[in-house]
Amino acid sequence: MNRLMLRDTVGVTIRSASKYYGSFRALDEIDLEVGPGEFVSILGPSGSGKTTLLGILGGFVQPSSGTIHLGPRDITNEPPHKRDIGIVFQNYALFPHMNVAENVTFPLRARRMPKAEWPERLKAALDMVELGGFGERKIHELSGGQRQRVALARAMIFEPRLILMDEPLSALDKQLRETMQIELKHLHRKLAATMIYVTHDQREALTMSDRIAIMNKGRLVQVDTPERLHDNPVDSFVAGFIGEAALLPVRRRDDRSVDLDGTTLVSSRPVPDHPNLFLVVHSEKLVIVPDAGEGAPNRLVGTVSETLYQGESIRIFFDLDSGARLSLRVPGNHHGRALLRAPGERIAVAIHPDDTIVVPPAA
C-alpha cells in the first residue's frame, strides 16, 4: 500500500527549559515529556509563552537554559534544518512562487533525496491529505482548507520524527475548522506520529488531544488528559480556562466541605488547604431540583434572570441571593422544556459531591 510511515516514532523530553528576554521570563523552567505517538496540545492565552516553546522545539529560539531531547538525541544546540521536525505554521508558510508539488517536494530536494523516489512520495503525501491531482495548482488558487492540507503534506513527506503545529486551524472558518480537527485526529492515528499542537482554543484542544499542557505566564500550570483537566483543575486559572465554568469564592469548612454564603457544599474529593478557595461550577453539572428548602447541603437557590434558546439546548441564567450569576443547560426537548422557569421565578439546583470542584487561586 502506498502510504507514508514515520521511520521511528520518538518522544520529546524538555528539561527545565527557560528563556529570558532581558529580565522578562518568556519561559520559566518548563518540564514536559511527550511519549512516542502521543498528541499533546499546548494551550494558553496569548503571551503565555506557547509560541516561544514552539520556537525552542523548532530550533528558532535558543533556550537560556535547559535541554531538549528528541528520543535519545539531544537537539538543544542543533540548527532547525537538522532536527527532523515537521512544522505546520500558523499561516501555512507555503512558498508562493512554487506550485503544490514543488512545495511538497521541497523537503526531498533539500535532503538531496534521489529524484526517482519523488513521484511515489509526492503521491502518497497528497493522497494522505486528499489532494491527489492538485500537484500543478498554484498556491493562490487554493482555498484556506486546501492550503492547510498542502502545509500538512509538506511537513509529513520527509517522515519527520515529530510534527509541530502552530494554531494551524486558526485562519479557517468554524465549520471547516471542525472538519479539519477530525481529519487531523485521523491523520494522527494513521501516521502514529508524535504531535505537538499549539492552540488558544480550549475546545479544539479538548477534542483532539491525548493530553493538554496548560501554559500561563511562561509556566506549565497543568499537564493532563482532557477529562482530568476539566474535572480536576489544579487551580482557578485552569478551571477558568477550561469548560464553561463560573468561579465562586468559598470558605473551607473541613477537608470534605466548603461554605458558600451559608450553604454547605460537600465534595467527594479532598478540599485543598488554602484561605482563598473557589468553587468551580460547570453549567452541565447543575441539575434542577424541586425546592428542598434553604440550607440543605449541595443545594443552591436563586432567581432566574434570563433564558436563552440555543437550538439543541436552552441555557438558563440565574442569580444566587449573594448576587453571583450561574448558568445551566437543559436539553431542547419535551423533558427539558418542562423544567423551564420564567425570568423572575425561583430556581433550586443541586451539585453532586462528585461534581463539587474546589480549587486554590492561581499562583
Added chain:
Amino acid sequence: MSSSLNPSVLHQRREGRLVLLLLAPALLVVGGLLIVPLCWLAWQSVRQDGGFTLAHYARFLTDDVYWRTFLQTFRMAFIVTGATIVLGYPVAYVAAGAPRRWSVAILAMIVLPFWTSVLVRAYAWLILLQRRGLVNSALTDLGLIDEPLRLVNNELGTIIATIHILLPFMVLPLYATMQKIPSDLTMAGASLGGTPLHVFLRVFLPLSLPGVVAGTVLVFVLTLGFYITPELLGGGRTFMVSMLVSRNIEIYNEWGAASSISIVLLVCVFLIFRLASLLIPFERIMGAR
C-alpha cells in the same frame, strides 16, 4: 434628458468632474512642461532648413561616433547596474533582516549622501581618486603601490562615482521587496531540512527578484542619461549620450541632431521599461506596490 438618469449616475458624473478639477494642475504641469517640449523635440528632430528630413536619424547609421557613444553608454549602464546589484543586495538583505532600529540606521547611511548635490559628490570623488588624492597617497604610503593608480579622468572614475550616486536606487526597492518576504517562509524552509544556503537560493532569492528587476530598471535608465559624473570624472575619454547631446547644442548649435539623439535614447528607455514590465508589473518598478 437628465431627469431620466438615476441619481447614482448623476453622482458619478459629478464625482468625475471633481476628480478632473483636482487633477487639472498636475495635468497642466505635466502637459506644459513634459508633453509639449517632447513633441517639440520630436518635431525638431525631423526638421532641417524649414523642411522635413530624416538626415538626423541617418547619422546613426553613417557616423560611427553616434553608435560608439551609444555602445559606450550602454556598457556603462551594464557595469554600473551589475555593480549596484552586487553591492546593494547584501546591504538590503542585512537591512531587511535586522531589528528595526538597525535597519533604519543602515538605510540612513545609504540615503544620507542622496541629499547632497550630485555635483558636490562628483567633486568629492575627484579629490579622493585623483593622482595625488587620498586613495592614491594612502596606497603609496602603505607601500602597496609604487606609481599612483589611474583612478579618475577615465571610465573607472566615472563608474565608481556613478555607482555611489545610484546605489540608493538599487538598495531601496530591494529593501522594500525583501522586507515583505514573511520570515516564516525562511523558518519553514529551515524546518523542512533546507540549509541556510538552500533556503536562500530556493526561497528568498526568487521572492526578492522583483526588487532586483525594479532596481535594475531604475539604475540602468538613470545611468543611460547620466551627465555630471562622466563630464567631471571621465576626463574626456568617457563619452556618453548625454554629452553628445550637450556638445551638439553648446558647440555646434545643432538642435536637430541633439533632438534626434534624445528621441532615440527615449525610445531605448521605453523599450527597457516594456521589457521589465513583462517580468513584473509596472507599478512595482516605480515602487507603488
